Amino acid sequence: MKKEDLKVSFDKIKPSESAKKRMLDNILNYSERKKGISMKLFNYKKAVPVLALVIVVAGSLFAYNMLKGNFNSSLPPENSVTDDAGFGREDFAAPLLNQFQIDGRHYIILSDELKTEFGLPDSVNENDIGSKIADIALSPDKSLIGSEVYSYIPAGGESVVAVKKDNEYRFSGSLPLKAIITTRMKMQSNTLSFMELKKRMISRKFSL
């Protein structure tokens, strides 16, 4: 056998033209089909790992919260402040107003509710104003500094005083509130005594 014989024999191994065209068509059809499949599978193949990742992360967060004991589906944790108070950061802390200090005693300007509760009149009668106690020098409320403080005669002490601010007298009670309550009881007692006295006077007048 010679090399040339071998070449001639190998030359005989070749596809017909129709076979070539058929194979090429099949290859190109496969290409088109594969592209379609790959496009369909693209999202699926991408979605599965992403979904798995989401599940893992969500599961981890859930497990973490469960272990920490923080998990609560809808209710906020106990003792927590919710809703608008969520904005209550340190720099949103309410400023201290209507408070001052005289001789180491703390006073607070009484609100209408406190005045009602402690039996004080809505406004201060100037006839009940006693001697001047001091000028306010120490207060977180800058508007109070320099205001004059007077004693309130019906209170019979310095637990309740009158603060003159903007030419208007305002009740102010000392802290702790126990002192205010004591004052209130004292005032009630005075009122009862006054009523008793008045009743006696009326009865004496009628008897005369």
Place this chain on the structure above:
Amino acid sequence: MQSSLFRTDEELVRIYNRHVNTVYRICFMFMKNRHNAEDMVQNTFVRLMKDKTVFQNEEHEKAWLIRTATNLCKDYFRHWWSKTVSINEAAEISVENPLNTDSVLEKVMALPSKYKTAVYLYYYEGYSTVEIGEILKKDPSTIRGYLHKGRKLLKMEMEGDFE
């Protein structure tokens, strides 16, 4: 012209037209019938579509196709066919007459595939034993052994030593 997976269809057609005969011969020598050879040729070019290799020249392209076709044909027999039919018995099983063969081609086709491929690449395609070794991922000395054995079986009157 539309694009295939990693190559344009135009590029694929050009490569196909350049090398289809070579790939077909390689596949035919393994499969020993037209039908399976055509299937393997298609599989080889489908593999080319999926492959990202950037070919340096046409020879590189051809070598890649030969190696891929060889591997695909071997895999074909390795996977399931080999359980019932050995690679050298495939022609006997095939009902289709492969080609109008002469005595020379019949002798060549009767060779074991490894000798047959080496003989084809050396004598027909003109590759050196080193190049054949690179294509088939074999040592050149192994290729020389294949050629020596193949030539002996074919009783070829060839020059002595291989390059």
